[in-house]
Amino acid sequence: QVQLQESGPGLVKPSETLSLTCAVSAYSISSTYYYWGWIRQPPGKGLEWIGSIYHSGSTDYSPSLKSRVTISIDTSKNHFSLKLSSVTAADTAVYYCASLYSTTWYLDYWGQGTLVTVSS
Amino acid sequence: QSALTQPASVSGSPGQSITISCTGTSSDVGTYNLVSWYQEHPGKAPKLIIYEVTNRPSGVSNRFSGSKSGNTASLTISGLQADDEADYYCCSYAGSRTVVFGGGTKLTVL
Secondary structure, eight states, X not given: OOXXXXXXXXXXXXXXXEEEEEEEEXXXXXXXXXXXXXXXXXXXXXXXXXXXXXXXXXXXXXXXXXXXXXXXXXXXXXXXXEEEOSOOGGGOEEEEEXXXXXXXXXXXXXXXXXXXXXXX | OOOBBOOSEEEEOTTOOEEEEEEOXXXXXTTOSOEEEEEEOXXXXXXXXXXXXXXXXXXXXXXXXXXXXXXXXEEEEOSOOGGGOEEXXXXXXXXXXXXXXXOOEEEEEO
């Protein structure tokens, strides 16, 4: 089955750019069946949709984060990435990557999540 | 694009049934039969338990069921068990290849 694994720095300074990568295994990221997404969860709070990318490179972002988010994909490495610029303490969260079934928009496979703390 | 509205908490005794509501708008829940539900135990990644309003993935207990009426979707858990104690999140397609989550509901099994 599809496996996803997030990686990246666990600590980012305010005003800098958060960068994470999601490695996908046991499945081709070039599949036409899936979009690949990022979701975050601040400590003690609910899930928040960040955005998604298709194998073609087409992206869609949450309106509330759109100005600061970039999601990219590298099909040769079977991974996709998240960049969030100008971070503040409010961006401290567990960041998850997940697969979205393309026709019915459910997230069926999730990474384990990675905590990113924004602090100087 | 506002978060879907869920009750902050619900509770029930073992063996009982509980229902968690998820209220959206005509731009998301009301228009699309693309509501999914996730169970999240502390420290674990969310797990898909319902998709397309009523469908259960393979391996998910038939004690979990979903429904929808108008702008409100619902998750019902019957025959409550201790391991059902978790946070539950609804999620709906909201058009333009985006989704929106509910605020989450903490289920306590008494």
